[in-house]
Amino acid sequence: MSTSGAQASGEDSLIARYFRPLAKDPGAFGLTDDAAVLKALGEDIVVTTDAIVEGVHFLSDDPPHTVAKKALRVNLSDLAAKGASPAGFVLTLALRGVDETWLAAFARGLEEDAGAFNCPLLGGDTVSTPGPLMVSITAFGRVPQDRMVHRSGAKPGDHIFVTGTIGDAALGLDILRNGKAAAALASDAASREMLIGRYRVPQPRSALALAIRAHAHAAMDVSDGLAGDLAKLCAASGMSAVIDLPAIPLSKATSAVLAGGAVSMDAIVSGGDDYEILCAVPQGAFGEFMQATGEVGVAASPIGTIMAGTSSPKFLDAEGRELPLRRTSYSHF
Amino acid sequence: MSTSGAQASGEDSLIARYFRPLAKDPGAFGLTDDAAVLKALGEDIVVTTDAIVEGVHFLSDDPPHTVAKKALRVNLSDLAAKGASPAGFVLTLALRGVDETWLAAFARGLEEDAGAFNCPLLGGDTVSTPGPLMVSITAFGRVPQDRMVHRSGAKPGDHIFVTGTIGDAALGLDILRNGKAAAALASDAASREMLIGRYRVPQPRSALALAIRAHAHAAMDVSDGLAGDLAKLCAASGMSAVIDLPAIPLSKATSAVLAGGAVSMDAIVSGGDDYEILCAVPQGAFGEFMQATGEVGVAASPIGTIMAGTSSPKFLDAEGRELPLRRTSYSHF
Numbered sequence: 107m108s109t110s111g112a113q114a115s116g117e118d119s120l121i122a123r124y125f126r127p128l129a130k131d132p133g134a135f136g137l138t139d140d141a142a143v144l145k146a147l148g149e150d151i152v153v154t155t156d157a158i159v160e161g162v163h164f165l166s167d168d169p170p171h172t173v174a175k176k177a178l179r180v181n182l183s184d185l186a187a188k189g190a191s192p193a194g195f196v197l198t199l200a201l202r203g204v205d206e207t208w209l210a211a212f213a214r215g216l217e218e219d220a221g222a223f224n225c226p227l228l229g230g231d232t233v234s235t236p237g238p239l240m241v242s243i244t245a246f247g248r249v250p251q252d253r254m255v256h257r258s259g260a261k262p263g264d265h266i267f268v269t270g271t272i273g274d275a276a277l278g279l280d281i282l283r284n285g286k287a288a289a290a291l292a293s294d295a296a297s298r299e300m301l302i303g304r305y306r307v308p309q310p311r312s313a314l315a316l317a318i319r320a321h322a323h324a325a326m327d328v329s330d331g332l333a334g335d336l337a338k339l340c341a342a343s344g345m346s347a348v349i350d351l352p353a354i355p356l357s358k359a360t361s362a363v364l365a366g367g368a369v370s371m372d373a374i375v376s377g378g379d380d381y382e383i384l385c386a387v388p389q390g391a392f393g394e395f396m397q398a399t400g401e402v403g404v405a406a407s408p409i410g411t412i413m414a415g416t417s418s419p420k421f422l423d424a425e426g427r428e429l430p431l432r433r434t435s436y437s438h439f
Numbered sequence: 440m441s442t443s444g445a446q447a448s449g450e451d452s453l454i455a456r457y458f459r460p461l462a463k464d465p466g467a468f469g470l471t472d473d474a475a476v477l478k479a480l481g482e483d484i485v486v487t488t489d490a491i492v493e494g495v496h497f498l499s500d501d502p503p504h505t506v507a508k509k510a511l512r513v514n515l516s517d518l519a520a521k522g523a524s525p526a527g528f529v530l531t532l533a534l535r536g537v538d539e540t541w542l543a544a545f546a547r548g549l550e551e552d553a554g555a556f557n558c559p560l561l562g563g564d565t566v567s568t569p570g571p572l573m574v575s576i577t578a579f580g581r582v583p584q585d586r587m588v589h590r591s592g593a594k595p596g597d598h599i600f601v602t603g604t605i606g607d608a609a610l611g612l613d614i615l616r617n618g619k620a621a622a623a624l625a626s627d628a629a630s631r632e633m634l635i636g637r638y639r640v641p642q643p644r645s646a647l648a649l650a651i652r653a654h655a656h657a658a659m660d661v662s663d664g665l666a667g668d669l670a671k672l673c674a675a676s677g678m679s680a681v682i683d684l685p686a687i688p689l690s691k692a693t694s695a696v697l698a699g700g701a702v703s704m705d706a707i708v709s710g711g712d713d714y715e716i717l718c719a720v721p722q723g724a725f726g727e728f729m730q731a732t733g734e735v736g737v738a739a740s741p742i743g744t745i746m747a748g749t750s751s752p753k754f755l756d757a758e759g760r761e762l763p764l765r766r767t768s769y770s771h772f
Contacts, residue, residue, distance in 0.1 A: 138675055139590050140659050141487040141521045141580075146479025153561055154474040155529040155577065159568050188474045196488040198531070198575045228486055235492050237570015242531045244488065244577040247474075257472050326473050342471055 120204060120232060124213035131194055131226035142228035144194060149248040151193070154184040157242035164306070165282055170208045171215025172306040173241065178219050180329065181245035182310035183381040187327040189255040189319030190247025192225035192312065198242040200235040223312055249319065259324040260343035260386035264412040267395070269311045269382040269404055271357040272332050276377025277369065278305030290368035297359035304357075308381030314406070317398035318385055325385035331376040333431050335384055336419050340412070343386070347419035349410035351375075351429060372431050375421060386412050453537065453565060457546035461553050461560035464527055475561035477527060482581040485523040489513045490531075490575035497639070498615055503541045504548025505639040506574065511552050513662065514578035515643035516714040520660040522588040522652030523580025525558035525645065531575040533568040556645055586652055593657040593676035593719035597745040600728070602644045602715045602737055604690040605665050609710025610702065611638030623701035630692035637690075641714030647739070650731035651718055658718035664709040666764050668717055669752050673745070676719070680752035682743035684708075684762060705764050708754060719745050 126137050133143040144151060158164055158177050178195065185192055197216075201209075220226055225245065278301035280287040291298045310327075318325050324343055328335045332354070340347050351371060356364065363369055383406075387395045392408075399406040410419075421429040459470050466476040477484060491497055491510050511528065518525055530549075534542075553559055558578065611634035613620040624631045651658050657676055661668045665687070673680050684704060689697065696702055716739075720728045725741075732739040743752075754762040 135589070139521075139587075140517050141485045141523070141587065143582075143587050144484040144486055146482075146484060148481075149479075151477040151479060151484060152474045153477055153529055153577075153579075155531055155562060155564050157531045157533065157564050157566050157575070159533060159566050161569060162567055184473050188472075190474070196486055196577055198488055198490045198577075200490065200492060200573060229488060231488050231490050231575075233490050233492050233573075234495055235571055235573065236494060237573075238568055240533060240566075240568065240570075240573060242490070242564075242575045244486075244529055244531075246486075249476075254472075254474065254476050256468070 120209065124209050125227060125230070128213070128217045128220050128227035131228060134226060134228045137229060142196065144228065144246055147248065150251050150254060152185060152188050152190040152247040152249055152254050153244065154181050155242070155244040156180045156184065157240060159240045160238035168306055170211040174212045174215035175219050175307050177241035177243050178216060178225070179308045179310045180381060181243045182223050182225060182312055183308060183327040185245055185247035186310050186312045186315045187255070187318065187325045187383045188247065189253065189315050190249045191315060192223050193246040193248050194226045194228040195243050195245040196228050197230035199230065199232045200240040201232065202235060202239065223310070253319055255318055255322055255325045257324055257326050257339050257342035260339060260345050260412045261323055261388065262345065262412055262414040264323055264386035264388050265392055265408045266347060266349065266384070266386055266410040266412060267406045268328065268332065268355065268384050268409050269314065269406045270309060271355045271360065272380055272382065273360045273374035273377050274301050274304035274357050275308070275379035276373065277360055277363055278302040279379065286368040287363050290363045290366045291359065297362065300357070301359055305379055308379065310381060311383045311404050313402035314383060314399065314404045317395060317402065318383065321387050321391040321395040321398065322385040323388055325383060328380040328382045328384050330378050332380065332384065333375045333421065339384060340419055344416065346413045346415040346417045347410055348413055349419060349421045351421050351423045353407060353409045355405065355407040372429055376431060453542065457542050458560060458563070461546070461550045464559035464561060467559060467561045470562060475529065477561065477579055480581065483584050483587060484526070485518060485521050485580040485582055485587050486577065487514050487517040488575070488577040489517065490573060492573045493571035501639055503544040507545045507548035508552050508640050510574035510576050511549060511558070512641045512643045513714060514576045515556050515558060515645055516641060516660040518578055518580035519643050519645045519648045520651065520658045520716045521580065522586065522648050523582045524648060525556050526579040526581050527559045527561040528576050528578040529561050530563035532563065532565045533573040534565065535568060535572065556643070582652065588651055588655055588658045590657055590659050590672050590675035593672060593678050593745045594721065595678065595745055595747040597656055597719035597721050598725055598741045599680060599682065599717070599719055599743040599745060600739045601661065601665065601688065601717050601742050602647065602739045603642060604688045604693065605713055605715065606693045606707035606710050607634050607637035607690050608641070608712035609706065610693055610696055611635040612712065619701040620696050623696045623699045624692065630695065633690070634692055638712055641712065643714060644716045644737050646735035647716060647732065647737045650728060650735065651716065654720050654724040654728040654731065655718040656721055658716055661713040661715045661717050663711050665713065665717065666708045666754065672717060673752055677749065679746045679748040679750045680743055681746055682752060682754045684754050684756045686740060686742045688738065688740040705762055709764060
């Protein structure tokens with residue numbers, strides 16, 4: 107991503123106008139060079155990359171500033187789950203053409219979050235596409251050497267925690283598509299708005315990164331559904347798990363939709379786009395971890411226990427009956 | 440990019456099958472985690488990102504292994520021009536669906552180049568798209584602290600060098616589109632093949648990275664046309680330049696097309712996709728730089744001189760007449 111004073115092409119002047127204000131890190135060179143420099147400062151660089159595609163991860167009429175925020179936040183969510191502090195990101199933007207109003211709002215949303223999460227734009231690429239808009243971000247974080255938190259590492263007896271609430275984003279998408287959740291909440295505009303907001307603008311738990319690094323045996327973010335992502339964490343750790351379904355944290359809105367029968371619990375635990383952190387914390391660190399979550403103001407709920415074995419995690423209801431899962435997670439293919 | 444042993448979704452098993460063999464760096468964790476770790480080893484990390492889009496940067500019927508190579512090589516070209524040694528890359532692949540034959544060939548091409556350029560796959564993301572195929576790569580290199588070579592830094596009197604030959608790729612694309620170059624080379628299949636190859640599979644000048652770092656005041660890769668990219672280097676350096684048109688290195692095939700009148704010299708110097716290195720080398724380092732290019736077997740031609748001033752670079756023919764340029768480079772918008 108670069109611009110030229112003397113011979114600004116269309117692409118160059120777009121970059122200068124909309125994205126240079128975000129490139130505050132000295133390693134970005136004001137987006138005037140072909141590459142950026144990331145200083146490691148003696149730490150490891152954690153690298154994550156996630157793309158969002160119009161019609162797949164966001165809707166064509168989603169506000170541009172929420173599209174920008176989602177694109178960055180899904181990456182920030184990964185960094186937080188790995189125990190890393192944000193260090194910067196590069197952006198690839200595939201656009202059908204130049205809609206200056208859209209781009210200005212997109213850049214504003216991105217600038218807000220780059221500032222709020224202390225994650226400056228380092229560089230990028232803008233390309234034209236005849237197809238759907240796509241935003242691909244590669245984000246960087248820092249951890250002390252060899253201290254990235256892995257999916258693997260969970261041990262029998264570890265408490266399983268999940269942050270925030272589960273299922274809201276999937277219901278938000280359902281509402282945007284005029285599904286059953288929309289009908290169930292027809293008279294509750296505030297709840298509909300909240301759930302849509304959870305779909306459009308995830309809340310990366312960056313404030314919890316240090317506590318994850320200090321206390322968790324294993325962690326990942328929940329992006330493709332709690333059940334499927336827990337299965338992945340267990341598989342990577344060579345473990346199984348038992349989850350206490352009533353302990354899964356739900357928002358009031360999601361509880362209401364669930365109570366009304368418009369959606370089932372298995373849809374909640376296999377819905378995507380939560381962007382919460384799932385982690386395994388050893389029994390001895392339970393208190394310290396809970397205290398740390400309180401100090402940074404991120405709710406984290408203990409929802410079950412890591413078990414020895416390699417069978418799929420079990421989700422048990424209040425009577426100890428296992429919830430049958432039709433599918434555990436979202437897959438693109 | 441991640442896979443799960445227990446509950447491999449379609450996306451996960453694709454990754455395991457085709458891309459895990461490329462993830463040889465220990466920091467890739469075999470693509471089983473949510474993020475990768477890049478060790479800085481006390482150096483600066485150079486970050487570059489470039490995406491290629493079907494129908495824009497490559498053609499729908501280009502062989503999948505050349506699409507993979509081009510996607511990686513356009514990034515390797517940037518690293519080389521910045522004086523950086525490759526350290527790894529992350530890949531975002533937006534696919535319409537799963538064509539296993541295509542994917543297998545794509546992965547094979549990528550694996551060959553990841554090996555040949557010592558640039559392992561660290562992670563990535565695969566997403567579905569209803570639109571054109573897109574490959575976005577963010578690549579990492581290492582340079583000693585504060586030693587990345589910039590676009591800025593060229594000084595009056597510096598020799599301007601360009602590697603390889605200029606204009607071949609633009610003619611290759613013209614041939615694939617059955618343009619004038621195709622007609623001009625109708626009876627010369629070998630030349631047509633060579634030019635098409637230059638479009639599909641650029642030759643990143645990675646072997647020259649150390650010499651660039653040791654000797655160049657300023658450097659960048661030529662991706663959007665020599666004239667436009669030189670203008671950018673000059674603008675970033677606050678300089679102007681004079682180029683000796685007959686000194687611009689041309690392949691025999693391109694010389695033949697030019698001699699036959701099928702294309703003009705201004706199309707050659709403003710054609711894109713060269714992926715050669717343009718650099719400014721101080722007079723005192725001329726001999727050492729030429730020797731270094733010989734040692735690594737990369738041809739580099741002196742084509743002109745950096746001048747004080749801020750006017751656009753001049754391209755002068757053998758009689759000292761200035762070549763008028765209709766456009767200087769490719770812009771997406």
